[in-house]
Amino acid sequence: MRESWRWFGPNDPVTLEEIRQTGATDIVSALHDIPIGEAWPLDAIQSYKFLIEAGNNPGASLHWTVVESIPVHEDIKLAAPGHQKYIDAWIETVKNLGAAGIETICYNFMPVIDWTRTDLKYQLPNGAYALRFDQDKFAAFDVFVLERANARNDYTPEELERAERAFHSMSSKEKSELTRTIIAGLPGKMTDAYTLDDFRHALARYDGVDHAGLRRNLFSFLKQVLPHAEAAGIKLAIHPDDPPWDMFGLPRIICTPDDLDLLFGDLPSPANGMTLCVGTYGSRPDNDLPQMALDYASRIHFAHLRGVSRDRDEQRSFYEANHLDSDIDMIRVVRHLLDNERALDRQIFIRPDHGHQMMGDMKKANNPGYSAIGRMKGLAEIRGVIKALSAMGSEQ
Numbered sequence: 001m002r003e004s005w006r007w008f009g010p011n012d013p014v015t016l017e018e019i020r021q022t023g024a025t026d027i028v029s030a031l032h033d034i035p036i037g038e039a040w041p042l043d044a045i046q047s048y049k050f051l052i053e054a055g056n057n058p059g060a061s062l063h064w065t066v067v068e069s070i071p072v073h074e075d076i077k078l079a080a081p082g083h084q085k086y087i088d089a090w091i092e093t094v095k096n097l098g099a100a101g102i103e104t105i106c107y108n109f110m111p112v113i114d115w116t117r118t119d120l121k122y123q124l125p126n127g128a129y130a131l132r133f134d135q136d137k138f139a140a141f142d143v144f145v146l147e148r149a150n151a152r153n154d155y156t157p158e159e160l161e162r163a164e165r166a167f168h169s170m171s172s173k174e175k176s177e178l179t180r181t182i183i184a185g186l187p188g189k190m191t192d193a194y195t196l197d198d199f200r201h202a203l204a205r206y207d208g209v210d211h212a213g214l215r216r217n218l219f220s221f222l223k224q225v226l227p228h229a230e231a232a233g234i235k236l237a238i239h240p241d242d243p244p245w246d247m248f249g250l251p252r253i254i255c256t257p258d259d260l261d262l263l264f265g266d267l268p269s270p271a272n273g274m275t276l277c278v279g280t281y282g283s284r285p286d287n288d289l290p291q292m293a294l295d296y297a298s299r300i301h302f303a304h305l306r307g308v309s310r311d312r313d314e315q316r317s318f319y320e321a322n323h324l325d326s327d328i329d330m331i332r333v334v335r336h337l338l339d340n341e342r343a344l345d346r347q348i349f350i351r352p353d354h355g356h357q358m359m360g361d362m363k364k365a366n367n368p369g370y371s372a373i374g375r376m377k378g379l380a381e382i383r384g385v386i387k388a389l390s391a392m393g394s395e396q
């Protein structure tokens with residue numbers, strides 16, 4: 001396993017010096033300042049790599065090997081007139097990243113919104129903060145704040161009643177916080193920040209686009225990109241839609257094993273791979289994560305290791321739990337990843353995903369989910385699992 005750590009660049013409150021202390025060896029990052037749709041020039045990639053690697057010393061070295069993410073312009077997802085120039089730019093970025101020694105590229109194909117939560121400071125019984133997705137608050141936003149046309153049709157009468165209750169229990173400050181959190185709030189998101197009106201407009205562009213249509217656009221994008229990724233020695237690792245179900249009436253097409261089977265069945269290129277985001281896939285009770293770690297052996301190039309705990313009565317609501325104590329059997333996930341590394345004689349990049357905001361980080365500015373101590377706790381726990389399982393050998 002290659003232990004990696006996501007770094008958002010020079011403005012990230014967690015510094016490279018601190019990351020070296022975690023024991024991680026690989027950096028996951030992106031050229032966040034380049035506008036969506038533009039190619040990343042080779043010299044900019046090389047300077048960024050230099051910046052990351054400049055402070056290395058023997059025994060504490062970081063290497064930029066994983067990109068998360070190259071954003072995919074909305075026009076590509078919509079196959080809108082003129083979108084070819086954005087595909088060309090994406091391909092150029094892939095070639096340049098290959099020339100600079102990047103090994104894996106994580107990306108996603110979520111329309112309009114990237115990963116979505118409703119609470120960035122959900123307090124756990126021990127006082128630390130976690131991220132949470134609350135289905136009732138989400139529905140309250142959709143129906144009563146955004147007032148999306150026909151939104152009501154997507155919810156049952158009981159769900160609407162709960163949403164209405166959630167809406168009325170929020171102060172106006174809480175409502176605007178919720179709005180910001182949903183449409184503009186999260187780090188590393190691959191879409192532009194929106195005002196409510198922009199957001200309505202962005203959603204409207206998808207009127208009439210269904211799952212099959214969006215899938216067609218993903219596949220024709222990949223058909224062009226994959227040969228270049230292969231030639232550049234790069235593995236693509238698609239990130240699932242988070243949370244993994246349709247939202248705002250938008251089709252979401254990377255949510256389940258069925259979606260992955262279509263993707264890999266249609267495009268068998270060895271460069272066509274996935275990010276096993278354990279927390280994202282695990283937000284659905286019907287996704288069996290240890291089984292997925294086993295089934296997609298040769299396709300998993302990157303794993304985001306975190307757990308979620310779903311609400312008992314509303315399975316679409318969850319909070320991000322401890323890495324090892326959640327609804328997901330993380331030990332078996334790691335065991336299968338290790339088995340599949342041995343079987344295929346290669347290494348998989350892993351990173352601790354979203355940590356709790358805790359201890360000295362509680363009063364610090366931080367990117368939600370990406371504070372230092374909580375992620376280091378996750379990494380340390382996972383590292384212990386890896387060491388223990390590796391010492392015991394493979395599963396029979």
Ligand code: DNO
Pocket residue numbers: 068069106107108114115187188189190239277304354369
């Ligand atoms: C959340 C992340 C996402 C992810 C992108 C991948 O923490 O997992 O931002 O990086 O959606 O393209």
